[in-house]
Amino acid sequence: MAEGTSEEPTRPRGPRMARDERRAQVLRIAQELFSSEGFHHVSMDDIADRALVSKPVLYRHFPSKLDLYLAVVDQRGADLLAAVAAAVAPIEHGPVQRGQGREVIAAIVRAYMTFVELAGESSALLFESDVTHDADVRARVESASSQAAHHIAAVLQPVTGLQPADCHVIAVSLISLAQGAATHRFRQADTLDAEHVADLVTRLAWAGVQGLVRPDFAYDE
Numbered sequence: 001m002a003e004g005t006s007e008e009p010t011r012p013r014g015p016r017m018a019r020d021e022r023r024a025q026v027l028r029i030a031q032e033l034f035s036s037e038g039f040h041h042v043s044m045d046d047i048a049d050r051a052l053v054s055k056p057v058l059y060r061h062f063p064s065k066l067d068l069y070l071a072v073v074d075q076r077g078a079d080l081l082a083a084v085a086a087a088v089a090p091i092e093h094g095p096v097q098r099g100q101g102r103e104v105i106a107a108i109v110r111a112y113m114t115f116v117e118l119a120g121e122s123s124a125l126l127f128e129s130d131v132t133h134d135a136d137v138r139a140r141v142e143s144a145s146s147q148a149a150h151h152i153a154a155v156l157q158p159v160t161g162l163q164p165a166d167c168h169v170i171a172v173s174l175i176s177l178a179q180g181a182a183t184h185r186f187r188q189a190d191t192l193d194a195e196h197v198a199d200l201v202t203r204l205a206w207a208g209v210q211g212l213v214r215p216d217f218a219y220d221e
Contacts, residue, residue, distance in 0.1 A: 019061075022051075022053070022057075022061065023061050025051060026047065026051050026053070026058065026061055026062070026068070027068075027071060027072055027075060029047055029050045029051050030042075030047050030068050030069070030071075030072050031072045031075075031076075031122050031125070032050075032122075033046060033047060033050065034069055034072060034122075034125060035120070035121040035122040035124060035125060036121060038130045039065075039069055039129075039130050039131045040130060040131075042065070043065070044058060044059070044065050044068075047065075047068070066131075066137070069125075069131060070137070070140055070141075072122075072125060073125050073126065073129070073140065073141050073144075074140075074143075076119055076122055076123070076125055076126055076144070077126060077143060077144030077147075078144070079115060079118075079119070080111075080112075080115050080126065080144045080145075080148065081144055081147055081148060081151075083111035083112075083114060083115050084108065084111050084148040084151055084152065085151065086107070086111070087104060087107035087108045087110070087111045088104055088107070088108065088151060088152060088155045090103070090104060090107075091104050091155050091159070092154075092155050094220070095219075095220030096159070096217075096219055096220060097219055097220050098219045101159065101206070101209065101210070101213065102202070102206045102210070104155070105174070105202055105205050105206045105209055106198070106199075106202040106206075108152065108174065108175075108178060108205075109177075109178045109181070109182075109198050109201045109202050109205065110198050111178075112175070112178035112179050112181075112182040113178070113181075113182045113185065113194055113197070113198050115182070116179075116182040116183055116185075116186045117182075117186060117194065120186070123182075123183065123186075124183075125141070126141065126142075126144055126145060127145075127179055127183060128183075129141045145175060145179075148171075148175060149168060149171040149172045149175055150168070150171070151171075152171035152174060152175070153167040153168040153170070153171040154167075156170055156171060156209075156212075158217075159213055159214070159217055160209075160212045160213060160214055161214035161217075162212065170209070170212065174205055174209070177201060177204070177205055178201060178205070181197055181200075181201045182197075184197075185197045
């Protein structure tokens with residue numbers, strides 16, 4: 001459907017909503033369309049049609065399609081960051097007890113599993129976005145994963161004694177492992193049990209991280 005036509009086509013009107021309710025409805029519909037069709041194959045006309053609003057109303061909420069897309073990405077990213085923050089909280093806020101490290105790794109893996117399970121195909125907006133031609137846009141799309149890596153790296157640094165840059169590499173690797181497994185499990189849901197996959201990935205990740213814990217780390221006994 002072409003954008004920028006000189007005359008606004010007549011659309012069925014949706015129910016009257018408060019501004020915040022209308023914005024939330026548009027975001028939900030845009031998320032569905034961007035997830036299933038991709039950024040480049042969805043127009044503002046498509047979104048306006050599905051939301052039963054005029055394009056002027058749509059543009060009052062979001063000045064452009066890219067603004068709307070990034071608002072959806074920010075919303076998904078906030079959900080992911082909240083899940084990661086909850087996962088690392090036991091070690092971040094200490095004290096750390098023996099065995100807790102594995103529990104935190106398991107929590108990070110499950111955070112990604114749960115996020116993908118709940119977000120469905122919209123998780124691809126963070127993990128497999130087709131809007132990467134511009135560096136600033138790419139950084140915005142990847143912001144949640146970048147912030148999650150920094151968060152995990154900050155937790156790893158005192159436990160491993162490694163340099164911050166090294167901890168960031170480990171965090172990025174852990175995220176890639178959890179993210180890839182979660183996405184694969186979601187797309188093979190009929191044949192792969194979520195708990196089984198989470199346990200496998202946790203065992204793999206912990207086997208590596210455990211070997212990096214510094215021998216003089218003082219646990220709270």
